[in-house]
Amino acid sequence: MNIFLLAWKRLIYKPLQNSLAVTVMAFSIALALLGLLLSAGLHKAIVTAVEPFPLVLGVKGSPNQLLLNTIFLKDVPIGNFSYQVVEQLRRDDKVKAAYPLGFGDSYQGHRLVGTEAELFAYRLKPSASEPWLHLTSGRLFAGENEVVLGAAAARSTKLQLGDSFTTIHGVINHPGAAKHKAQFKVVGILAPVNGPYDDAIFTSLTSIWQLHKHTQTPPTGLPDKTAASKSTAASSLMAKAPVPTSTAASTTAATVATPLAAETKNGGVTAVLLLPAGYAQALKLNMTYSRNRELQLLFPAKQVIELFDLAGSGEKLLSLICLCIIILSLLIISCNLYWLIQGNRRQQAILQSMGASSQLLLQLNFCSGLLLCLGGILLGTGSAHLLYALISRIINQQTALVLTSGFVPAEAALLGGILLCSAGCCFLQAWLTQKQDILPALQE
Amino acid sequence: MAFLEIKNLQKKFYAPDGSLTATITLPALNLDRGKQLLLTGTSGCGKSTVLHLIAGLIKPDTGTIICNEINLTKLSSKALAFWRAQTLGYVFQNFNLLEELTVEENLLTAGFLAGRHAASQLRREAGLLLEQVGLADKSRCYPNQLSLGEKQRVAVVRALFNAPALVLADEPTASLDRVNAEIVLKLLKELCASQHTTLLLSSHDEYVKQHISDSYDLSSTDNQAAGPNEAVE
Numbered sequence: 001m002n003i004f005l006l007a008w009k010r011l012i013y014k015p016l017q018n019s020l021a022v023t024v025m026a027f028s029i030a031l032a033l034l035g036l037l038l039s040a041g042l043h044k045a046i047v048t049a050v051e052p053f054p055l056v057l058g059v060k061g062s063p064n065q066l067l068l069n070t071i072f073l074k075d076v077p078i079g080n081f082s083y084q085v086v087e088q089l090r091r092d093d094k095v096k097a098a099y100p101l102g103f104g105d106s107y108q109g110h111r112l113v114g115t116e117a118e119l120f121a122y123r124l125k126p127s128a129s130e131p132w133l134h135l136t137s138g139r140l141f142a143g144e145n146e147v148v149l150g151a152a153a154a155r156s157t158k159l160q161l162g163d164s165f166t167t168i169h170g171v172i173n174h175p176g177a178a179k180h181k182a183q184f185k186v187v188g189i190l191a192p193v194n195g196p197y198d199d200a201i202f203t204s205l206t207s208i209w210q211l212h213k214h215t216q217t218p219p220t221g222l223p224d225k226t227a228a229s230k231s232t233a234a235s236s237l238m239a240k241a242p243v244p245t246s247t248a249a250s251t252t253a254a255t256v257a258t259p260l261a262a263e264t265k266n267g268g269v270t271a272v273l274l275l276p277a278g279y280a281q282a283l284k285l286n287m288t289y290s291r292n293r294e295l296q297l298l299f300p301a302k303q304v305i306e307l308f309d310l311a312g313s314g315e316k317l318l319s320l321i322c323l324c325i326i327i328l329s330l331l332i333i334s335c336n337l338y339w340l341i342q343g344n345r346r347q348q349a350i351l352q353s354m355g356a357s358s359q360l361l362l363q364l365n366f367c368s369g370l371l372l373c374l375g376g377i378l379l380g381t382g383s384a385h386l387l388y389a390l391i392s393r394i395i396n397q398q399t400a401l402v403l404t405s406g407f408v409p410a411e412a413a414l415l416g417g418i419l420l421c422s423a424g425c426c427f428l429q430a431w432l433t434q435k436q437d438i439l440p441a442l443q444e
Numbered sequence: 445m446a447f448l449e450i451k452n453l454q455k456k457f458y459a460p461d462g463s464l465t466a467t468i469t470l471p472a473l474n475l476d477r478g479k480q481l482l483l484t485g486t487s488g489c490g491k492s493t494v495l496h497l498i499a500g501l502i503k504p505d506t507g508t509i510i511c512n513e514i515n516l517t518k519l520s521s522k523a524l525a526f527w528r529a530q531t532l533g534y535v536f537q538n539f540n541l542l543e544e545l546t547v548e549e550n551l552l553t554a555g556f557l558a559g560r561h562a563a564s565q566l567r568r569e570a571g572l573l574l575e576q577v578g579l580a581d582k583s584r585c586y587p588n589q590l591s592l593g594e595k596q597r598v599a600v601v602r603a604l605f606n607a608p609a610l611v612l613a614d615e616p617t618a619s620l621d622r623v624n625a626e627i628v629l630k631l632l633k634e635l636c637a638s639q640h641t642t643l644l645l646s647s648h649d650e651y652v653k654q655h656i657s658d659s660y661d662l663s664s665t666d667n668q669a670a671g672p673n674e675a676v677e
Contacts (some may be wrong), residue, residue, distance in 0.1 A: 001549065001556040001563075013544030350540045353501060354602075355529025355557045357522050439501055442540060 003360070007367035010344060017343070018372060021336035025376025026383060028329030029418060033384035034391075035322040036410055039315060041392065041403035043308070049195045049401065050300045052124055052132050055274035055282060057085070057289065060296045067303050070101065070271040072196045072400040073111045077103045080268030081295060083205075089272065094281035097122065100269040102208045105167040105180065106201075110153040112167055112184075113200045114208035117141070119273070120148075133197065137161060138188030144207045148188035152198035152396075159186050167211075182211055196400030205269065326418065333376070334425040337369040341429050344368070349438035362430045369426030377415060377422075445513065446474035447642050448498070448610065453507035455493055468493045470507070473660060475642055477512075477609070480633065482653060483646040485662035491646035494662065495612045498644070499534055500524040512609060529557040533603030533641070535613040535632070539595040541587040547574065547598050548583040554605040573601045577631055593624030597631060604635045611636055613645040617652065629655045 011018045049071055058066040059079035068075040080102075089098040099122065102114030117140055120133050138161045141148055149159060159165060164183045184203060192198050274297075276282035282299075289297035341348075348361055356364075385405065392403035450473040457466040468490035475481050483491045496502045498509055500516055509516040511531065519527060528534075542550050551570040552563075560566060574580045577597045587595055596616060603611055613632060617625035633655055636643040645656060653659060 001552040001566075006545075006553070009544045009549070346540075347542055347544065350542055351553075351557070352525070353499065353528070353534050353536075353540065354554055355525050355527075355532070357525040359522070360557075439496065442501070442536065443538070 003363050003367050004371075006364055007371055010347065010364075010368050011371055014343065018340070021332075021340070021372055022375040022379060024332050025329060025336070025373065026379035028325055028332060029377055029380025029415075030383040030387065032322045032325045032329065033381060033411060033414060034387050035318055035325075036414060037384060037388045037408060038391065038403075039318065040408045040410065041388065042395075042401065045195075045401040045403045046304055046307075048404075050304050052122070052193075052195070052197075053273055053300045055276055055285065056298045056300055057089070057272040057274055057295060058270065058298065060292070060294055063296065063298050063303055064307075066271065066296065066298055067300055069103065070273075070298075071300055073103075073113075073200060074196075074400055077270045080270050083269055085295070086269060086272055089274065092285075094277050094285050095274055096277045097275040099273040100205060101271045101273060102205050102268070103270045104208065105169060105211065107165055107167045107184075108157050110150070110157065110199050110201050112147075112208065113197075113202050114205040114269075115202055116205060119202075122273075122275075130191070132193060133190050133202075135188050136191045138186070141187055141202070141204050141207075144204065144210055145182055145184050146187045146203065146207070147184045148190055148202045149186055150190050150198040150200045150202070151192035153201050154189045156199075161186055161189065180211055194402045194404055196402075198402065199400060326414070330418070330421050330425070333373055333422050334429070336372065337425050337429045340368060340372065341365050345438075345441045349441035352438050353442060362427075365430030366423075366426045369429060370423060373419065373422035373426065377418060381411075381415065445510075447477035447479075447512055448473070448475040448644070449508075449510040450474070450494075450498070451508050451510075453494070453497060453504050453509065455490075455497060455502065455504050466490075470494055470662070475644060477642055478637075478640040480636060480643040480645070480656050480658065482656040482659040483644060483662060484648065484653075484659050485664075487648060489662045491648075491662055492614050495534075495614045495644065495646055498610075499532060499612055500528060529559065530606065531609045533606070533608040533611040535596075535599050535603045535611065535616045537615040537618045539587070539592075539599045539619070541595060541598060541602070543587050546584050546586055547579065547590070550587075550598060550602050551605050554602050558606040560606070570605070573605065576635075577601055591624075592620055593627060596620060596624070596628045600628060600632050600635065604639060604641065607639050608641060610642045610644070613643065615647055616645065617647060617649060622651070625649070625651070 053071050056066060056070050058070060059081055061078035065075055065078055069077050083100065086098050086100045089095045097118070099115060099119040103111055104114075105112040120135075120140055121131055122133070123131050135148070136151075138148070149157070154160075157165075163186045165186075166180055166183055168179050184201075184207070190198075190202075274285070276285060286297050286299070289295055344365075348356075348365075351361060351364075388403075389405060392405065395401055395403055450470055452472070453468075453470040455468045456464060457468075459465050466488075470490075473494075483494065485491050493502070497504050498511070498516070500519070504517060507517070511527075514527065516524065516527065542553060545553060548567070548570050551573070552566050555566040555569075571580065571583065574583050577600070579594060579597060579601070582590060582594060582598075587598070590598065596619070600613075600616070603613075611632070616632065617628055620628060629652060632643065632645070635641070643656075645652070
């Protein structure tokens with residue numbers, strides 16, 4: 001026999017009352033913790049998604065649309081521009097690397113991303129052991145119509161190495177979507193990057209250009225006028241595209257005027273992932289493109305910070321609500337402990353008559369209360385993480401964000417604070433009740 | 445010197461408005477080690493109060509209680525609790541078993557509170573005692589699964605589990621029918637005798653006198669009560 005066993009027996013003797021107390025505590029803790037986890041998870045997911053993109057160049061338009069389209073692979077592309085821009089950037093001293101990206105088609109909701117093999121050598125940090133996009137099986141695309149699948153795309157589509165598929169026109173998967181005839185073959189599968197690009201299907205830019213070279217007549221399923229008026233990049237990667245004014249106009253005209261010309265080697269690109277040579281160079285590039293009428297240069301991190309600022313007031317309100325919930329849960333804990341100890345007055349009196357000291361009774365009451373609180377904290381924490389996992393899955397399915405699970409430092413502070421306050425409440429209740437007269441309880 | 449010596453014991457009870465409701469007085473009471481004494485008296489004369497005072501559950505206004513040369517009225521609450529655990533066994537009218545513990549666990553708790561931590565030894569002793577009182581098959585039962593007679597037998601065993609020097613029994617048969625009352629009384633007497641435990645038992649039942657010949661009538665002392673008062677009994 002020991003104090004813990006006595007405390008435990010006391011709790012399980014009234015299972016309904018104590019289960020209710022634990023459940024109420026767990027609910028309030030879970031709610032507060034879930035808010036914290038979601039906030040931290042969303043922040044982290046967005047930052048992880050943005051991290052590989054120090055600078056993005058795209059057609060002039062909404063910066064948020066460019067951000068969504070390029071980084072989160074959502075929304076419709078704004079438009080395309082000439083590949084010559086990419087070549088020009090590569091000759092610029094201010095640019096360390098430029099990786100072109102072309103969007104427009106999809107397979108089962110997974111966006112086809114046209115790019116070049118150099119992208120797969122790109123490391124987020126010089127000291128990184130692996131490139132950002134690296135293979136777990138197979139090889140990179142070499143010829144036309146070969147693809148490399150992102151980890152989530154491979155999982156979702158159940159495509160394996162050697163499988164073939166056809167894509168649909170556009171980025172939205174619907175029954176009436178126009179289908180291309182060209183078959184794409186899976187030659188590689190990438191490791192997860194915990195970001196939107198896990199959902200992507202990578203192929204060469206030339207494959208995209210070839211695909212759309214052959215579909216200048218409307219693809220199946222779409223009337224001519226619809227194809228002609230379509231403003232999405234998906235239908236016109238080979239069409240006229242804006243070019244920076246610094247580029248020689250004659251070269252530009254020869255490249256884009258006749259998309260179906262056999263001499264045309266390159267088509268358009270939707271965006272370029274830029275690595276600046278340095279921060280000062282990034283600022284200079286920004287100044288250059290801020291004057292450009294057709295193109296815009298985006299700092300994705302800055303854009304996200306602005307978005308976070310917009311959400312800031314909402315977050316503050318959420319934090320305030322979470323704080324109120326935590327205070328409420330502590331009040332509930334105090335009340336539960338009070339009724340727990342009051343309900344055990346008779347047992348306490350019997351123990352005193354058997355020779356239990358005040359110190360032992362204090363320890364017993366404290367232990368009972370703490371066990372109750374620990375139960376609530378454990379159940380609440382488990383429930384919060386479970387709910388977070390479910391919600392993360394839904395968010396991942398609905399958006400491009402990958403909310404990773406794991407320990408959040410603020411969680412330790414929250415739970416530690418709740419535990420400390422609970423311990424304080426337990427001690428206070430135990431200390432107050434040990435002074436009570438036991439005789440009336442013995443005569444009940 | 446007697447094992448238990450009480451001198452000039454007095455306790456006054458007051459109503460919430462401060463008016464005096466009862467005064468319990470015990471000029472003297474001596475009891476030798478191993479003896480058995482029955483406290484008798486009319487209802488409200490203070491039998492239970494005297495037992496509560498000896499057990500240290502309430503403090504007297506005046507007087508001394510010396511048990512085995514220890515002045516209980518001078519002990520701190522911590523020392524008194526220790527004395528209760530080591531030296532005293534208490535049997536209540538309403539049993540006062542710990543409802544959330546089994547019969548065996550009730551006994552083990554008594555051992556735990558007396559500072560005895562050898563679990564296997566305690567279990568063995570508990571088993572033997574329960575067998576002695578015919579409750580070996582009830583060791584894992586909870587108090588709400590026992591009859592009234594069984595509950596009081598468990599209470600008696602619990603009170604005697606640590607072989608205390610003194611057992612106080614406050615109307616131990618009041619809640620029992622005659623048959624069970626006889627069983628419990630006999631049990632109490634025999635166990636106390638076998639352990640050489642001093643027994644002080646209070647009762648207003650006449651048939652109890654057949655079991656314990658020595659008695660002390662509290663009604664004969666100058667106890668005053670304003671009327672039926674639950675706090676006194």
